[in-house]
Amino acid sequence: MEIYIVNAFFYKFTQTVEPIFLYINKFVNKPSRKLFDNNIKYLVKTGVLIRNAEEYSLSIKGKAVLQNQIYYYKKIIYRFMCSLQIKDKRYNLIEKREEQALLRQYLLDNRPLECILCDKNLPKCLLETAHLKPRCILGNRDRYNYHVVELMCLYCHKLYDTGLISVDNGNITVSSKIERFELIKTKEILRYNDRNKVYFDFHYKNIYIA
Numbered sequence: 300m301e302i303y304i305v306n307a308f309f310y311k312f313t314q315t316v317e318p319i320f321l322y323i324n325k326f327v328n329k330p331s332r333k334l335f336d337n338n339i340k341y342l343v344k345t346g347v348l349i350r351n352a353e354e355y356s357l358s359i360k361g362k363a364v365l366q367n368q369i370y371y372y373k374k375i376i377y378r379f380m381c382s383l384q385i386k387d388k389r390y391n392l393i394e395k396r397e398e399q400a401l402l403r404q405y406l407l408d409n410r411p412l413e414c415i416l417c418d419k420n421l422p423k424c425l426l427e428t429a430h431l432k433p434r435c436i437l438g439n440r441d442r443y444n445y446h447v448v449e450l451m452c453l454y455c456h457k458l459y460d461t462g463l464i465s466v467d468n469g470n471i472t473v474s475s476k477i478e479r480f481e482l483i484k485t486k487e488i489l490r491y492n493d494r495n496k497v498y499f500d501f502h503y504k505n506i507y508i509a
Contacts, residue, residue, distance in 0.1 A: 300327055300338045305347065305357065305364050313354045345508065359436060360505040364462075366435035398443050403428040405445045414452040415490055416464065416471060426450040429459060431498035433506070446494040465507035466491065466499040474508045 300323060307322040308314060316339070323330050339355070342348040347361040357365060406428060413420045415429075429451035434442065441447055451459060458464045463474040469491035491499070 300330065300335065301342060301347075302364070303327060304335075304338055304342060305361055308357050308361070308365060313351075313356045315353055315355070319355070346505070363433040363436055363506060366433065399428060401443070402445060402448045406448060406450050409445075410450050410490070413450070414455050415449040415488055416451060416455040416459065416466075418489075419452055421452060425452060427453060427456045429456045431495060432501045433460075446492075447498050449490065449495065459502070462502075462506040462508040465503045467503045472503070472507065476508055 303323050304319060307319045311318075319339075320330075320332070320335055323335060339348065342361070343350050343355075345360075346358050347364060348355050349358050349361075407423055411420075412423055412426060414426065427450070428448050430437075430448055432441070432447060437447065455464065458477075463477055465472050466488060469487055471486050471488060
């Protein structure tokens, strides 16, 4: 339910409780009002939502979560349209990542072909260029910084983006939301330095779900 609450802010910057609850009703079958209220309180407590009197708005952390979801859904629609060979500008990805090829090539030339989190050695086609800090809130200078990205496998990348794993002072931390996590065999990452520390720190403080 938490992600639907965040998505409710897609059209408006601020919302009161009732419109959010009506939005939730579209996606959750007979949602409990008590559960909904608890989710709202949790999102405020964890810094995803900001409460001002009777209105709520997304924090920087919340906006990062929302943007990640928007881009994720756009990719699904775009790939579906391509599979049907339908060309429609409405379904083109709005966000053009002009710097992505440069960042990826740098990683492939300067990093071992392994996930920075779980240390799995993989072919480069199975390693993704993962942003340590959400790209949607990066300035132009940081977007071209080679140290804002690292190679991650599909599984670690998804867990990192959703805040279920993070890095604190060079050590991997796993969210209490995950009962069993067997991918990570070591709690310390080797490629942690002063250049990527600032991005890992942002993720740990603003995205990570303890």
